[in-house]
Amino acid sequence: MFLSELLSVAVCMLGLLFLKTAAPFHYNSIVYLGLIILTALFTGRLFRRIGLPVITGYMFSGLLISPFTFGMTPLSYINDFKLIDYFAITFIGMQAGSEMRMRILKRDLKPIVITTIFIILISAGGVVLVMCLLRNVLFTDPRLRENLIYLIMFLAVFEIAKSPVTTIAIINETGIKNKFTYRILGITVLKDIILVLIFTAVTAFVEFHAKNTGLTLSGFSPVLVELLGSLILGFILAMIFTVYLKYISVDSVLFISIFAFIISVLGDHYHINPLIAGISAGFFIENYSEKNRHFEKTLKKLSPFIYVLFFPMASAVLDIKVIPKVILPVIILLILRKVFVFLSFVAASRFVKLEKYTMTHGWMGLINQSGITLALAIIIANTLKAIGMDYLGAYLKTVAIASIIITDFYGPPLFRYAVLRSGRYFSKTISGENDSEISSGTE
Amino acid sequence: MKNYVITIFILFILSYLLSFSITFRRFRKARKYFFFAVQILFIAAGMAAKPFAAEIIEGFKSYIGISAIILIAMISFISAMEFRLNRLRRLDRINTYTAVTMMTATALPIVLLLIYTGSESIFISICTGLFLSGTAFSYVTHSTSMSAKRTVYTAILSPLLLIAVYFIVLMIKQIQSWDVVLILQTALYLTMLILIIPVTNYFSHIFSRIEWTITLIAFIFIITPFSVHLGIIPVLPAFIAGLLFTNLNPINADRFLSLFKVTEKPAYLILLFTAGIFIEPALSGLYLALVIILIRLLFKVFILRTFRMPLKNTFVLNGLGGFEFICLIALYLTNGVDGTILFSAAIVILSGQIIQGVYSDVSK
Numbered sequence: 001m002f003l004s005e006l007l008s009v010a011v012c013m014l015g016l017l018f019l020k021t022a023a024p025f026h027y028n029s030i031v032y033l034g035l036i037i038l039t040a041l042f043t044g045r046l047f048r049r050i051g052l053p054v055i056t057g058y059m060f061s062g063l064l065i066s067p068f069t070f071g072m073t074p075l076s077y078i079n080d081f082k083l084i085d086y087f088a089i090t091f092i093g094m095q096a097g098s099e100m101r102m103r104i105l106k107r108d109l110k111p112i113v114i115t116t117i118f119i120i121l122i123s124a125g126g127v128v129l130v131m132c133l134l135r136n137v138l139f140t141d142p143r144l145r146e147n148l149i150y151l152i153m154f155l156a157v158f159e160i161a162k163s164p165v166t167t168i169a170i171i172n173e174t175g176i177k178n179k180f181t182y183r184i185l186g187i188t189v190l191k192d193i194i195l196v197l198i199f200t201a202v203t204a205f206v207e208f209h210a211k212n213t214g215l216t217l218s219g220f221s222p223v224l225v226e227l228l229g230s231l232i233l234g235f236i237l238a239m240i241f242t243v244y245l246k247y248i249s250v251d252s253v254l255f256i257s258i259f260a261f262i263i264s265v266l267g268d269h270y271h272i273n274p275l276i277a278g279i280s281a282g283f284f285i286e287n288y289s290e291k292n293r294h295f296e297k298t299l300k301k302l303s304p305f306i307y308v309l310f311f312p313m314a315s316a317v318l319d320i321k322v323i324p325k326v327i328l329p330v331i332i333l334l335i336l337r338k339v340f341v342f343l344s345f346v347a348a349s350r351f352v353k354l355e356k357y358t359m360t361h362g363w364m365g366l367i368n369q370s371g372i373t374l375a376l377a378i379i380i381a382n383t384l385k386a387i388g389m390d391y392l393g394a395y396l397k398t399v400a401i402a403s404i405i406i407t408d409f410y411g412p413p414l415f416r417y418a419v420l421r422s423g424r425y426f427s428k429t430i431s432g433e434n435d436s437e438i439s440s441g442t443e
Numbered sequence: 444m445k446n447y448v449i450t451i452f453i454l455f456i457l458s459y460l461l462s463f464s465i466t467f468r469r470f471r472k473a474r475k476y477f478f479f480a481v482q483i484l485f486i487a488a489g490m491a492a493k494p495f496a497a498e499i500i501e502g503f504k505s506y507i508g509i510s511a512i513i514l515i516a517m518i519s520f521i522s523a524m525e526f527r528l529n530r531l532r533r534l535d536r537i538n539t540y541t542a543v544t545m546m547t548a549t550a551l552p553i554v555l556l557l558i559y560t561g562s563e564s565i566f567i568s569i570c571t572g573l574f575l576s577g578t579a580f581s582y583v584t585h586s587t588s589m590s591a592k593r594t595v596y597t598a599i600l601s602p603l604l605l606i607a608v609y610f611i612v613l614m615i616k617q618i619q620s621w622d623v624v625l626i627l628q629t630a631l632y633l634t635m636l637i638l639i640i641p642v643t644n645y646f647s648h649i650f651s652r653i654e655w656t657i658t659l660i661a662f663i664f665i666i667t668p669f670s671v672h673l674g675i676i677p678v679l680p681a682f683i684a685g686l687l688f689t690n691l692n693p694i695n696a697d698r699f700l701s702l703f704k705v706t707e708k709p710a711y712l713i714l715l716f717t718a719g720i721f722i723e724p725a726l727s728g729l730y731l732a733l734v735i736i737l738i739r740l741l742f743k744v745f746i747l748r749t750f751r752m753p754l755k756n757t758f759v760l761n762g763l764g765g766f767e768f769i770c771l772i773a774l775y776l777t778n779g780v781d782g783t784i785l786f787s788a789a790i791v792i793l794s795g796q797i798i799q800g801v802y803s804d805v806s807k
Contacts, residue, residue: 030667031668033664034661038661041658304657308657
């Protein structure tokens with residue numbers, strides 16, 4: 001079976017190669033899409049067979065079919081297929097929101113908040129300190145050294161970034177939902193929200209400082225409006241969905257897709273954050289709607305289709321050839337990430353009650369950066385280009401991409417390992433109630 | 444592409460609002476015609492979107508056109524999955540004779556009418572006549588009691604005959620054009636299809652239901668563009684694939700059919716919107732539709748009764764369903780049928796549904 005799956009992947013790749021060399025005909029982009037889906041599906045099965053997460057397989061298949069790796073798929077087609085991002089980001093946000101149950105959050109809010117604050121402070125502060133100490137080794141290019149402070153600030157922001165996308169995907173794949181997974185998901189989501197604020201602050205500071213203009217609080221109002229708007233939009237859509245399910249209740253799969261798409265389109269035009277709006281919608285439906293079970297079932301039906309399209313496309317835009325150019329700073333940043341997150345959990349455990357398992361294994365759930373870091377890197381590159389710091393922007397983007405590629409491959413397997421192992425220490429619950437430890441969490 | 448998707452979604456929301464209204468008791472009796480109203484909504488919306496869709500019309504070779512063709516292939520595949528060929532063992536000569544006579548007797552006048560009204564291509568006229576002579580088999584089989592078995596079997600045979608005759612007509616057309624490469628490509632393509640399905644069917648037991656659904660969708664994405672490239676309407680290969688799939692492994696097919704069925708109605712409605720964009724309403728089209736309706740009524744119902752064919756509730760056979768309409772839309776998108784004929788076809792199909800709906804309970 002392993003061989004048959006490997007053979008299937010090879011056949012799909014040959015199909016892509018054949019398409020690439022043959023004369024193009026109308027709609028051959030759709031044939032590419034079909035072959036990409038099959039490649040992703042069989043690669044996912046292959047990775048599952050060797051004990052790795054299916055989504056890692058999807059991401060690996062994205063690198064295989066990427067226009068930058070072997071040139072299998074034209075870049076224009078990959079950009080065309082990005083329409084799936086409109087569904088995926090919001091949909092995954094809804095999944096994340098629906099995992100946040102109030103009765104668990106009420107118990108866990110304080111540990112989540114305290115741990116998140118420690119992670120942000122220690123990770124960001126630690127990176128700034130280490131990068132300053134190693135600046136003569138890592139950043140020898142004079143174009144980087146002349147804007148060193150900006151470089152280090154943005155690297156500190158990257159250090160905090162963590163995408164909830166893969167967290168949700170792994171939790172769904174394993175089917176394990178216990179205190180450990182709730183904590184990690186809660187920390188990831190909260191970090192995401194705080195990251196948006198910090199990122200805005202840092203970008204505003206860099207812009208104003210570079211232009212020698214004063215930094216005012218009004219620079220923050222757009223992002224606060226965006227956050228608040230996203231939360232309110234999610235709430236409104238949750239109400240609409242509840243009414244729909246109560247009185248109509250047909251084609252709920254299609255209705256959720258419409259939901260997700262509308263949020264994303266509004267995000268484009270009115271600066272709504274689709275991920276946060278999705279989280280908000282999922283949260284309100286889960287906690288305040290009588291149709292929460294129906295909603296969860298519908299999300300579960302849709303998720304395999306979304307993942308098999310989204311993750312390969314997300315990886316396909318990454319250029320693997322950039323890794324050698326920035327390998328040293330990336331490796332150091334990745335090592336620091338693990339160390340500081342681990343230290344953050346240890347420090348937080350002094351102030352709030354954290355199980356030993358969460359303290360020792362929590363860092364495994366906060367490695368993978370994925371889409372959010374890339375989005376930040378693109379914004380940073382554009383911002384810096386606008387103020388005449390093209391090289392710095394390009395460098396940061398390269399570091400981000402290299403970091404994403406590397407963490408995409410060991411982040412999900414590590415988290416999956418931690419989640420599977422957590423089943424031994426926490427009683428597995430679906431409802432989230434009666435979540436008590438089997439042992440005291442000690443080994 | 445984004446605007447097209449947004450418009451489709453708004454239409455779905457409107458249709459859901461419409462369905463919300465029929466949850467009120469006073470409108471319950473209208474429930475029967477709810478889907479009919481939704482179809483009109485989507486076609487009308489497509490027609491209304493036409494002034495804003497210039498780029499769509501000119502560049503149907505953009506993703507709007509191919510997404511419509513993929514939806515067509517999916518619906519054909521799903522429709523074919525309802526055909527269990529072992530039912531045909533119960534057919535007798537009378538059923539076969541009735542079905543063939545009915546189809547020929549209905550198609551021939553329609554074809555002649557289309558040629559007379561100035562259709563440029565005999566091939567298009569023959570295909571259009573063929574599709575407009577069909578019968579909505581799924582509606583018949585679900586709404587007619589099994590005591591009217593002959594009616595049911597005749598309805599089952601109708602689309603199979605339709606596809607078979609279309610295939611023959613297509614082969615004749617290709618042979619006539621002496622395009623050897625095209626004929627060879629078509630033969631190779633259909634042979635590969637016939638071989639691939641049993642091979643993939645063999646692997647179906649090792650996939651989960653979701654994985655297998657994703658695999659089938661990916662195959663549809665792969666085979667459909669080749670169909671268009673070869674000038675075959677995508678209905679044909681998808682129908683063959685669905686037929687093979689459901690008959691080689693009926694137990695598995697039942698598992699997947701329920702999952703696929705969820706997508707059938709939304710896909711069909713999206714196609715109606717796309718068809719609405721290409722429809723060109725005209726008085727001549729309305730007259731053509733009325734004549735075709737009369738031909739169908741005359742030949743299907745009255746001739747069968749006159750010759751005392753042992754069929755109950757022949758009015759039920761007068762309906763045309765989504766399958767025939769998608770065949771026509773596919774014909775339009777791949778061969779460029781006149782938009783007025785598409786308009787006529789829409790009227791024929793929708794009116795057929797009304798007639799079918801009104802008389803469907805007679806045999807129960």
